[in-house]
Amino acid sequence: MTGKFRYFLLLLCAVVWLGNSALAGEISEVSVVGEGEYTRITLASDTEIRHGIFSLAHNGQRAIAIDFPDARVGTSAVTPAPTGAVTSYEILGGGIAFRLSHAVEVSRALSIGPTTADPRHRLVVDLVRVSPVRFDREAAVDVDRRAAFLSGEGAGPAEAVEMAAAEPASRKRVIVIDPGHGGHDPGASAHDLTREKTIVLATSQALKTKLDATGRYTVHLTRSDDTYIDHEDRVSMARNWGADLFISVHADAAGNSSVSGATVYTLSARGERRVDGTASANGWQLPVEDGTSQEIVGILTDLTKRETKTNSSIFAEMLIPELAGAGPIVRNSHRRENFFVLLAPDVPAVLVEIGFLTNRADVARLSSQQGRDRTAAAIANAIDTYFAQAAGHTAVN
Missing domain, CATH: 2.60.40.3500 (Immunoglobulin-like)
Structure with missing residues (x-):
């Protein structure tokens, strides 16, 4: 100053x-x-x-x-x-x-x-x-x-x-973990034919186990086996479960096999322009009392979208240093994309690419129980920090 x-x-x-x-x-x-x-x-x-x-x-x-x-x-x-x-x-x-x-x-x-x-x-x-x-x-x-x-x-x-009245302190935060791909959609493949859908499901299950063990969260997986779920249904599940945070877990691929590390995505400006239309098409409107004027509905919707965008970015920024402590991260690790699973107007959401299946070191890390546990622990720590800040107190370790 x-x-x-x-x-x-x-x-x-x-x-x-x-x-x-x-x-x-x-x-x-x-x-x-x-x-x-x-x-x-x-x-x-x-x-x-x-x-x-x-x-x-x-x-x-x-x-x-x-x-x-x-x-x-x-x-x-x-x-x-x-x-x-x-x-x-x-x-x-x-x-x-x-x-x-x-x-x-x-x-x-x-x-x-x-x-x-x-x-x-x-x-x-x-x-x-x-x-x-x-x-x-x-x-x-x-x-x-x-x-x-x-x-x-x-x-x-x-x-x-x-x-605004504070929520009851006894209410557990609802976390929805979305293992990407599944079923007929294997996602990326590694040199040893390890498939993305398998890696991200195992990592998501490890994350759920860690969060369940804290007793602080209600945790849902969008899929718990080798099943494909449409993108629309993944987002609808999160909203129907009352998600406080949505985390879609993926693994990346690149033409250059030396590229490695994790990336965190939040919604891009182009994606923001799709939110209203997509929400309307899928019945994701915000709950409002009958008789509420369209002007007020518009104001409430705008405020909710702004808060969702802010909280998504805040969580992404908290997640990146945790992932950096668990393994490599890419340069400019917080990126923005027009991913469908990030389009809910009222659920803070990130998509995490936990590594590159075209990089042998990342494949070895993510194929091991220890490597997956470290990644899961990093995401769990970020979740604790995010909700501790929202509550105004220090995270419990």
Whole structure:
């Protein structure tokens, strides 16, 4: 953060943030995770966080301020390095200024109450990329909004805030593992005629065993034997089971036998354009109450798709370092493709290529029980991390 911009933030924030000594709560965690156009900020506190969210702009530099006049960030708060649109953040008394790499707006803000698993209150703020002109226009309006909020006359940008009840802590997360190919479709083949459909089924079964052993998840396989299942049915299974995460497991092939390692795919921009049509054709519409206007249905659908895309990318970024610890990964290992099994509008999904069957070392690794177990453990660890972050607490090992 440049010195001039930091001084600008201090001028804006110091008086109102540092002036209140009668505090109601303490922020114990600040998390910023994002990828591409979407970023999520999460604050955790011992009390409900009365907050305002505002845009700040000065000489072409931009920030998002979250003001919480009744709380402070604790001296022992967990504050990992940010990713996504946030390059850094400044903690100053009763607020945080998040310095941005590009213009964003708040697409949603959720206040989540305590659960038995996590007694903290959480504020989750989702940001989406917008044009600089749009950001600067909002920042100009926010000058007065913010002054009203900090003086106690306003409640912040209410149009961006909705309350969401936390799910019961006892509910197990539903994981759907999709072993690719099967039956008449063998997938790729190795030099020793090892078939992709066999390798990915064995790896998927190892992953299910590891997840079942934790007791934290309900785990389904789209196939548990050598059966072919249409792509549409694989996605429908995940939705019907209420999947919180869908992982399609495959093995790759290349013309160059030296290419090796794992790859993680999320949905491409071209695929995003197919979501609505595919969902309509397959009956994957979101459940809404009868009589809901089409305008509201459209808004809810758009929010859900944005959240699905964000969470898919967040999980992909968590999965890659785990896979790197279990074996080789390809260069630019998070890629985007127009794969059908990634098209559900409401289920975060990735497709994992666990190695190349055209590479002898990958074949040896994936043909061994030890190699498959290491890959399965890597995916399981990423799942634990992903859902631990969603719950606002540290993963249980």
